[in-house]
Amino acid sequence: MKSGRSRQFGSLVAFAILTGCAMPPGPATQANNGTPVRTDARNGAHSTAPQSFGAAFDHNIAASDTDAGTSPLANAQPLTDGPDVSDFRQTGRASWYGRFFHGRRTASGERYDMHALTAAHRTLPLGSYVRVSLPGTSKFVVVKINDRGPYMRGRVIDLSFAAAKVLGLQNAGTARVQIEGLTQQEAREARAEMLAENSPNR
Numbered sequence: 001m002k003s004g005r006s007r008q009f010g011s012l013v014a015f016a017i018l019t020g021c022a023m024p025p026g027p028a029t030q031a032n033n034g035t036p037v038r039t040d041a042r043n044g045a046h047s048t049a050p051q052s053f054g055a056a057f058d059h060n061i062a063a064s065d066t067d068a069g070t071s072p073l074a075n076a077q078p079l080t081d082g083p084d085v086s087d088f089r090q091t092g093r094a095s096w097y098g099r100f101f102h103g104r105r106t107a108s109g110e111r112y113d114m115h116a117l118t119a120a121h122r123t124l125p126l127g128s129y130v131r132v133s134l135p136g137t138s139k140f141v142v143v144k145i146n147d148r149g150p151y152m153r154g155r156v157i158d159l160s161f162a163a164a165k166v167l168g169l170q171n172a173g174t175a176r177v178q179i180e181g182l183t184q185q186e187a188r189e190a191r192a193e194m195l196a197e198n199s200p201n202r
Contacts, residue, residue, distance in 0.1 A: 079187055082127040082144065088181030092156030094132060095174045096164035097149075106147035113160070120147035120158040121179075129187035131180045132157065134167055141166040142182070142191045166198065 102114045108126040112118070124130065124145045133140035141163045150158040157179060164170050167177070182190060 079129065079144075079184070079191060080127070081184060082129055082187075083125045084183045085124060085128040085130065085181030086183045086186060088124065088130070088179070090156055090179040091135075092177070092179075093154055093174050094157045094159055094164075094167075094169065094177040095150055095152070095155050096159040096161055096169060098161035108146040110146050112147065115162045116160055117141060117143045117163050117166070118146045118160045119143040119163060120149035121145050121156070122148060122151075124181070129182045129184070131182055131186075131190050132159065132163070132167070133178050133180070134175060135178055138197070139167050140190075140194065142187055142194055166194070 097112075097120075098114045101112045104112050106112050106118075106120070119130070119132070121130075126145055126147075128145050129142060130145065131140055131142050141159070143159065143163050147158070150156075155174070157177070159167070159169070161170065167175065169175050
């Protein structure tokens with residue numbers, strides 16, 4: 001009788017151990033909303049900031065989304081008022097983030113729209129506009145800063161999927177870019193030039 005109970009007890013213990021191993025990540029690896037978090041190696045703090053392309057979360061972009069025949073400028077939103085950052089210049093590596101964060105709140109309070117021309121930057125004022133260009137080419141995109149990031153070393157700006165597509169980065173993932181701050185008037189003029197340059201009738 002004792003040996004039978006011992007076997008039952010042993011089976012329950014084994015089941016509990018296996019169940020614990022199969023549990024989903026807890027608070028140490030997830031935010032309250034289920035967003036995967038990263039640990040800042042410098043202070044052990046958790047971050048729910050956008051993960052850059054290449055962090056295994058943006059690889060599920062549908063083939064239809066990366067179709068070169070689909071213009072990311074088809075539904076470009078009109079510019080809104082923003083601060084003057086025309087004295088800002090920066091060169092560095094850009095990355096992009098897409099579907100995994102689509103619909104999530106950004107640092108500005110807006111919902112992230114992977115099909116809008118926006119970007120995340122660590123220090124630029126939210127609501128400001130910048131021109132992001134590929135050195136040595138004529139490619140550029142005008143984006144609104146509405147989020148914070150990237151926090152991956154070596155990256156200076158995280159573009160939306162649409163912005164990355166304008167520059168042709170949706171497959172490469174990252175590229176060295178030049179960032180130029182714009183006034184509202186400069187942003188409007190640059191946006192008009194960008195739309196004309198990328199017109200399907202050209």
